[in-house]
Amino acid sequence: MVTIIDKSMDIDELTKAMHQFVRSQGWYEEESSRPQTLRNLAISLSLEAGEVLEHFQWTDGEVDAAELGDELADVALYLLQIASVAGIDLEEAILQKLNRNYNRSWDGKK
Secondary structure, three states: OOOOOOOOOOOOHHHHHHHHHHHHOOOOOOOOOOOHHHHHHHHHHHHHHHHHOOOOOOOOOOOOOOHHHHHHHHHHHOOOHHHHEEEEEEHEEEEEEEEHHHOOOOOOOO
């Protein structure tokens, strides 16, 4: 069993750790039963995001933070993988989007 515990990992290091895990499962192999195509990864991201919603279905109460954290981690891992496979610098894309958002009008307010 391999355990990666380093709370100081940046996006690039997290992406490398994610790729290491995917490779260890053989999912990058040509004959993999789980081909890591952008299409398949986008579908998986959407499905995992749906699992986040399940924690809020039928309740306005508190959710189990550990279980929700697991689902959010799945979403983040698929997001990292999609960005990497697509050749997108996710950190740069996030920063550019934040800059655009600061200059956007929200609800008619500037």
